[in-house]
Amino acid sequence: MNVQTHTAAPVLYLDLRAQMQPLREEIDEAIARTLDHCGFCLGPEVTQFEQDFARFVGAEHCIGFNSGTSALHVAMLLLNVGRGDEVITTPYTFVATSWAISYVGAKPVYVDIEDANFNLEPAQVERAITARTRAILPVHLYGHPANLEPLLALSRKHNIPLIEDAAQAHGAKHRDKIVGTFGTMSCFSFYPGKNLGAYGEAGALLTDDAGLAARARSLRDHGSTRRYFHDEIGYNYRMEGIQAAVLGVKLKHLDEWTRERRRIARMYDELLADTPLQLPTEADYAQSAWHLYVVRHPRRDGLKKHLEAHQIGCALHYPLPLHLQKCYEHLGYGPGSFPVAEKAARECLSLPIYPELTDEQLRRVAEVIKSFF
Structure with a gap:
C-alpha cells in the first residue's frame, strides 16, 4: 500500500495545545483569580481542588503535592518504611514508583507482570513476600486497573498495606468503582501529559485515614502543622495554587x-x-x-x-x-x-x-x- 508522506498533516503523539484552546478563557480566569489573591503555594485553589478530586475519586481525603513522585515518597514515610525493608512492585513502569522506595532506604522487590495488561502478577507477588515486606505497590499501568482482588486478599492475609500507584489511571474503574480507594493510600500524578494534567508538575495522595492525611499534610509542608514549628523532618512538597486552578478547570x-x-x-x-x-x-x-x-x-x-x-x-x-x-x-x-x-x-x-x-x-x-x- 502506498501512503502519501508529504500531503497529509502530521499526527502528533500528544497535542496539549488542542486540549487547551477551548478551555483557554476559563483557565486564564482561574489563573487570574490565583494571581489576584496571591495564593501561590497551597491556598484556596489547592484546598478546593483537594475537595473536588477527593469527591471525584470517592476518598475521604486528598492532599495536593508538587508531583506524583513526592506523593509516593510521602506514602512510604507514612507507612514508616525504611532501611532494610522491602516493597514489592513492578519492574515495568516509570521509575518514580521505585524512586519512592529507594528514597526511604528500602529495597524495591520486583515481580513479573501479566502478559495481558502489563500489571503485577498476583501469584508472583505472594511468592515474593518475606518477613521484611512492608508494602505492596501495584501500578495501574497505561490506565488499566491492576488485578486488585487477589492483591488485596494478599494484603489482608499477610497484614501488608497496599498502595495504589494511580499516576496513569485518573477515572479508571475496577468493577465500576474508580481506582484510588482500594488500598491504604493511592497516589496520582498530574504531569501535563496525564489524562488530568497540570500546566507544570503536580500530584496528590488520597486516603480514607484521617491520621495519615494529617501527617501527609505536615510532611509536604516542612513537617509543620503550625508555621515555624516542625514536628518531624519534612519536605517542600506543596502544590502550587496556579496548578490547582488549572486542574480545577480540567477536572470538570x-x-x-x-x-x-x-x-x-x-x-x-x-x-x-x-x-x-x-x-x-x-x-x-x-x-x-x-x-x-x-x-x-x-x-x-x-x-x-x-x-x-x-x-x-x-x-x-x-x-x-x-x-x-x-x-x-x-x-x-x-x-x-x-x-x-x-x-x-x-x-x-x-x-x-x-x-x-x-x-x-x-x-x-x-x-x-x-x-x-
Missing part, C-alpha cells in the same frame, strides 16, 4: 475526556483488527482510562521508524525495564529475571490517543501501520 471535563479516550480505543481496535499487531485488551473487571494505547509486535523498532517517517507520533513505554537500569544494578537482577516485562519492553509501542484526535487522524494512523506489513 475529565469524565467526558475519558469517554472519548474509550471511544478512540474501540476505533483503534476495529481499524487494526486485521493487522499482525497484538492489541491491548481490557480485563473483565476493568474499565481502562486509556492513558496509553499500546500495541505489540516483534518488529516494533521498524514500525516506529516507519510511523515517524510518515509524520505519525509514537513513543516507547518503556524501552528498558527497571531491573535492567544502571541505577538498580545493585539489586542483583539481570536479563531473564522477568521475561514477560523484558519481552514487553522489546515489543511495545504507544500510539497517539487523546480526546482531540479526529476520526480522520485515527484512520491515517491505521493506514500507515497497515502499509508497514
Whole structure:
C-alpha cells in the first residue's frame, strides 16, 4: 500500500495545545483569580481542588503535592518504611514508583507482570513476600486497573498495606468503582501529559485515614502543622495554587475526556483488527482510562521508524525495564529475571490517543501501520 508522506498533516503523539484552546478563557480566569489573591503555594485553589478530586475519586481525603513522585515518597514515610525493608512492585513502569522506595532506604522487590495488561502478577507477588515486606505497590499501568482482588486478599492475609500507584489511571474503574480507594493510600500524578494534567508538575495522595492525611499534610509542608514549628523532618512538597486552578478547570471535563479516550480505543481496535499487531485488551473487571494505547509486535523498532517517517507520533513505554537500569544494578537482577516485562519492553509501542484526535487522524494512523506489513 502506498501512503502519501508529504500531503497529509502530521499526527502528533500528544497535542496539549488542542486540549487547551477551548478551555483557554476559563483557565486564564482561574489563573487570574490565583494571581489576584496571591495564593501561590497551597491556598484556596489547592484546598478546593483537594475537595473536588477527593469527591471525584470517592476518598475521604486528598492532599495536593508538587508531583506524583513526592506523593509516593510521602506514602512510604507514612507507612514508616525504611532501611532494610522491602516493597514489592513492578519492574515495568516509570521509575518514580521505585524512586519512592529507594528514597526511604528500602529495597524495591520486583515481580513479573501479566502478559495481558502489563500489571503485577498476583501469584508472583505472594511468592515474593518475606518477613521484611512492608508494602505492596501495584501500578495501574497505561490506565488499566491492576488485578486488585487477589492483591488485596494478599494484603489482608499477610497484614501488608497496599498502595495504589494511580499516576496513569485518573477515572479508571475496577468493577465500576474508580481506582484510588482500594488500598491504604493511592497516589496520582498530574504531569501535563496525564489524562488530568497540570500546566507544570503536580500530584496528590488520597486516603480514607484521617491520621495519615494529617501527617501527609505536615510532611509536604516542612513537617509543620503550625508555621515555624516542625514536628518531624519534612519536605517542600506543596502544590502550587496556579496548578490547582488549572486542574480545577480540567477536572470538570475529565469524565467526558475519558469517554472519548474509550471511544478512540474501540476505533483503534476495529481499524487494526486485521493487522499482525497484538492489541491491548481490557480485563473483565476493568474499565481502562486509556492513558496509553499500546500495541505489540516483534518488529516494533521498524514500525516506529516507519510511523515517524510518515509524520505519525509514537513513543516507547518503556524501552528498558527497571531491573535492567544502571541505577538498580545493585539489586542483583539481570536479563531473564522477568521475561514477560523484558519481552514487553522489546515489543511495545504507544500510539497517539487523546480526546482531540479526529476520526480522520485515527484512520491515517491505521493506514500507515497497515502499509508497514
